[in-house]
Amino acid sequence: MNTYEVIIIGAGVIGSSIAFHLARLGAKNVLLLDRGSIGAGTTSQSSGILRTHYSVKENIELARQSWDVFNRFPEYLGDEEASCGMVKCGYMIAAPEGGKLEPLRASLQQQRNQGVKVEVLSRAQARELLPIARFDDAALIGYEPEAGFADAYLVATSFARAARRAGVTVKEHVDVRRLLVENGRVAGVSTSAGDLRAAMVISTQSIWTPDLSGWIGRELPLVPERHAVLALECEAAKYTFSMPVFKDLASPGMLYCRSYGGSQMLVSEGVMGEKLNGAELEQGDIPVDYIIEVGAQVAERFPAYETSGIASSWTGVYDVTPDWNPVLGRLPGLEGLVVGYGFSGHGFKLAPMVGRILAQEALGLPTDVSLDAYSIERFRTGALLRGKYGVGAVS
Ligand SMILES: Cc1cc2nc3c(=O)[nH]c(=O)nc-3n(C[C@H](O)[C@H](O)[C@H](O)COP(=O)(O)OP(=O)(O)OC[C@H]3O[C@@H](n4cnc5c(N)ncnc54)[C@H](O)[C@@H]3O)c2cc1C
Structure with a gap:
């Protein structure tokens, strides 16, 4: 059975960004899986708007630092041919x-x-x-x-290409069917291509997150x-x-x-x-x-x-999600699982930094932006991440 350091389920713009950042941060044996093809999920449907206009301060921070990445995309990826299709129109x-x-x-x-x-x-x-x-x-x-729009599909495929070049294994058309859990912690994934082992699994399954919910027997509001x-x-x-x-x-x-x-x-x-x-x-x-x-x-x-x-x-x-903001980070009670889902129609503009901080979290490193506000626990404690506009994608 193949063994990896980290397995990522879902090669949308979020999963691809995480894969790139894991390699950038020194992870040696990373696998990015998708049951379809890279970027062909909801990422391919995006309007691509990039703004830092938010009222939730954590979102502003993620969007601001992500904009810096979009603004120097080829240099950031170390690939002078890379493009995010950015139109800097304000x-x-x-x-x-x-x-x-x-x-x-x-x-x-x-x-x-x-x-x-x-x-x-x-x-x-x-x-x-x-x-x-x-x-x-x-x-x-x-x-x-300093805002505009870009091409989410191009960004996903560019992150995946840069990840591949940095040594990440990318497998398309592989369906993850359940998580492998041993002694109360994640041990890998069971897929249409067989079982694959990893002590750390990251789920970026977007609208398919309820499948993960079924595998772990835990409600993930979405x-x-x-x-x-x-x-x-x-x-x-x-x-x-x-x-x-x-x-x-x-x-x-x-x-x-x-x-x-x-x-x-x-x-x-x-x-x-x-x-x-x-x-x-x-x-x-x-x-x-x-x-x-x-x-x-x-x-x-x-x-x-x-x-x-x-x-x-x-x-x-x-x-x-109930407050139109993503759930980012570890799921309490199950070691070895990190999630990034629930972007509620505004995840593209956050993708570079979300990829970076979830990669940092998975590797046990300090995160550039705190994940605390994005914890799933907020739905239990009531400390929701409500923006000043109320629910909705401006947030
Ligand atoms: C109409 C529309 C307009 C939008 N406009 C904007 C915008 O202007 N600005 C902005 O910032 N954001 C926008 N967004 C939001 C943004 O596009 C998304 O938040 C982002 O693309 C989501 O990326 P993702 O990687 O989480 O999901 P996805 O791209 O959906 O990727 C999830 C992947 O997981 C894979 N997967 C799921 N389950 C499994 C499994 N069991 N095994 C293997 N693979 C699996 C799927 O095949 C899929 O490829 C918009 C979204 C939509 C729909």
């Missing part, structure tokens, strides 16, 4: 008078306290950066120049939620790569929008999605009424989009 977020105003103000202040460069824009300044939008209702407009993403086409008001990502706190759906290249805008709602009974990656229906409703919200902010058409659409599934 991130703008606007709130009208009302309930979202104070959370926005407080979040901007929290970012500043943590050394993030954020600006408050006048309506005229906002129009200069995003001339296709109207801002007459905006009471507060925040702007983060609901899979389907979200729709639309690409709208509007020749009259092109959303170019130089225009910032825009978060519209005035819209009922808390829309986020970004350029999708050409004359297209990518748009999705930042509110609750469709709760699923199980992990399903397949495409869901997007009713015409829903498209009309989101289109109307877009036209409210971007008047020329009144006449836009739909170019494409897809659905993706979030792994949502």
Whole structure:
């Protein structure tokens, strides 16, 4: 039977980042497994937005340090051909008078306290950066120049490639069926390719985490939620790569929008999605009424989009925890198991640092950012990681 120092279940952007960081930190015999192919899970459905705008201070820290990695991705990976597909267009977020105003103000202040460069824009300044939008209702407009979007699939495959080059074994199309547990501690995994031994297993199974829950007989709170993403086409008001990502706190759906290249805008709602009974990656229906409703919200902010058409659409599934923040670290009571799941629709922008700190934790090293706040114990103690905006992916 093959024996490894660490086995990682799941080669999404999180598992691939962990694999790279384990090798970087000196682990000698690491195995990264996926039942599908690298990055083909929920990572392939991501909108790719990178921001440090959060209200939870731990999230700001992870996002800030992750941004530094995205910003010098080839150098960080030691691979001059690597690319994360980054478009550094900035991130703008606007709130009208009302309930979202104070959370926005407080979040901007929290970012500043943590050394993030954020600006408050006048309506005229906002129009200069995003001339296709109207801002007459905006009471507060925040702007983060060091932000934008990138390609989550490319990042996952780049981390996996760099991990491979550093000696990690990557096996695709291998299904993990259960954990091997001996004397109350993890001893490896049983897979479609046989049993594999390791004293440390890291699960980054995203919406498939309930499988792990079944293997260890322990509840791991998580609901899979389907979200729709639309690409709208509007020749009259092109959303170019130089225009910032825009978060519209005035819209009922808390829309986020970004350029999708050409004359297209990518748009999705930042509110609750469709709760699923199980992990399903397949495409869901997007009713015409829903498209009309989101289109109307877009036209409210971007008047020329009144006449836009739909170019494409897809659905993706979030792994949502009760407080919309991830569970990171060891599971108390079972030695040899580390988890990283529950990214609730905002895990891509955190992936570099989450990979680093979970690799550090698995190797028994001090972590660059404390894992305490992300412990699963918070669901038992009630010390939830609630953001100032309430539940939702802004967090
Ligand atoms: C529509 C959508 C938009 C998003 N937009 C953004 C955004 O703009 N910005 C942002 O930061 N985040 C965004 N996210 C969230 C982000 O993309 C995810 O948090 C992140 O990609 C999750 O990565 P992961 O590695 O945890 O999961 P996944 O990529 O799903 O990887 C999990 C892997 O585990 C494997 N696996 C599971 N069980 C087993 C098993 N038993 N054996 C072997 N393999 C197994 C699966 O095959 C899968 O490949 C979005 C997500 C969606 C769905």
